[in-house]
Amino acid sequence: xxxxxxxxxxxxxxxxxxxxxxxxxxxxxxxxxxxxxxxxxxxxxxxxxxxxxxxxxxxxxxxxxxxxxxxxxxxxxxxxxxxxxxxxxxxxxxxxxxxxxxxxxxxxxxxxxx
Amino acid sequence: xxxxxxxxxxxxxxxxxxxxxxxxxxxxxxxxxxxxxxxxxxxxxxxxxxxxxxxxxxxxxxxxxxxxxxxxxxxxxxxxxxxxxxxxxxxxxxxxxxxxxxxxxxxxxxxxxx
Numbered sequence: 510x511x512x513x514x515x516x517x518x519x520x521x522x523x524x525x526x527x528x529x530x531x532x533x534x535x536x537x538x539x540x541x542x543x544x545x546x547x548x549x550x551x552x553x554x555x556x557x558x559x560x561x562x563x564x565x566x567x568x569x570x571x572x573x574x575x576x577x578x579x580x581x582x583x584x585x586x587x588x589x590x591x592x593x594x595x596x597x598x599x600x601x602x603x604x605x606x607x608x609x610x611x612x613x614x615x616x617x618x619x620x621x622x623x
Numbered sequence: 624x625x626x627x628x629x630x631x632x633x634x635x636x637x638x639x640x641x642x643x644x645x646x647x648x649x650x651x652x653x654x655x656x657x658x659x660x661x662x663x664x665x666x667x668x669x670x671x672x673x674x675x676x677x678x679x680x681x682x683x684x685x686x687x688x689x690x691x692x693x694x695x696x697x698x699x700x701x702x703x704x705x706x707x708x709x710x711x712x713x714x715x716x717x718x719x720x721x722x723x724x725x726x727x728x729x730x731x732x733x734x735x736x737x
Contacts, residue, residue, distance in 0.1 A: 513666075543724055552710070553667070553727040602666045610716075610723055614659075614666035 512536055513605045515615035522593055523623055530588045530618045532603030537613075538583035539605035544576075547600040547617075559586050593622045627711045632732045635701045643696040643731050645711030650691050654713040657725070658685065658696050662707045667727075670696065670709070706735045 512535040522528050532542055541560050545553040557578050559565040565578035575597075577589040586605075590597050598621050604614045628646040635641040647656065655674050659667040671678055671685045673694070678685040684697040698705055710730040714723055 515666075541723075545727075552708075552729050553661075555724060555726060558724055600664070604666070604725070606723060612669070612723070612725060614668070617664065617666045619664070 513539075513603065513613045513615040515601075515603055515618045517618060518616060519619045519621075521621045521623065524594050525592055527589055527591045528593055528620060530590075530601055530603075530620070532586045532588070532605065532615050534584045534605040534607075534613070537605075537607045539586070540583065540608060541606040542580055542586040543604045543606075543612075544578060544586075544588050545602040545604070547602060553602060556588075590620065593620070595622045598622045627713060627728050629709075629711055629728065629731045631729065632734070635698075635705075635733060635735050637703060637735055637737050638700050641698040641701045641705070641733065641735075643698075643709050643711075643733065644693065645695070646693045647711070647713055648692045650713055651715070653716055655716070656685065656687060656691075656694050657712045657714050658683070659710045659712065659725075659727075660705075660707040661710070661730070662704075667710065672714075701733075701735045703735050703737060706733055708732045 514533045516531045544556045547553045556571045557565045557567045559578045559580035561580050561583050567573045580586040600617050600619050602617045604612050606612050657672040658670040661667045671683050673685045686695045708730040712725050
């Protein structure tokens with residue numbers, strides 16, 4: 510089946526630094542990618558929708574200047590957490606939609622901000 | 624988005640069938656019923672989906688009520704590897720709803736006892 514890969518799977522950073530998480534569709538072209546955040550014992554919360562070559566659409570309450578999303582190609586989207594703080598520590602998950610509309614999820618990236 | 628209601632948790636014994644219920648009384652005529660599951664520290668995994676008729680695949684069966692206001696995911700023989708959070712999600716046809724984003728509810732945490 511289709512594979513979506515996230516990198517890094519785990520990252521630890523100091524408060525105030527920026528962290529970039531990559532989401533790649535390995536064997537299909539993703540017209541749309543979605544970014545989610547998940548805190549411990551909670552469900553996935555949709556952060557934003559990104560379409561290749563255009564600006565991301567953010568969900569209400571998500572700071573677009575804090576969570577920069579770039580979808581420069583049909584196989585890669587990146588999420589940059591700028592000036593990360595401990596409250597940004599979370600499990601970040603991307604999903605990618607292929608041309609038929611099927612959705613595939615990445616393995617997730619666990620961010621820990623010290 | 625139409626909402627779904629699931630029990631917070633369920634328990635099952637290994638090798639026994641499991642029936643995971645989902646209520647979606649406000650479902651629209653075009654919403655598909657999707658089920659995903661999430662194992663600990665992993666991204667969600669597609670299980671099954673349907674519109675009106677019952678569906679079977681190698682992972683599970685989906686029984687949809689005649690009025691479509693509820694559905695049941697059936698795992699025919701639970702294994703320890705089936706312990707996960709199961710999410711029942713309504714999805715508008717992708718080309719009509721901002722790319723078919725998935726909005727996750729709280730899901731049902733299934734534990735399987737040996």
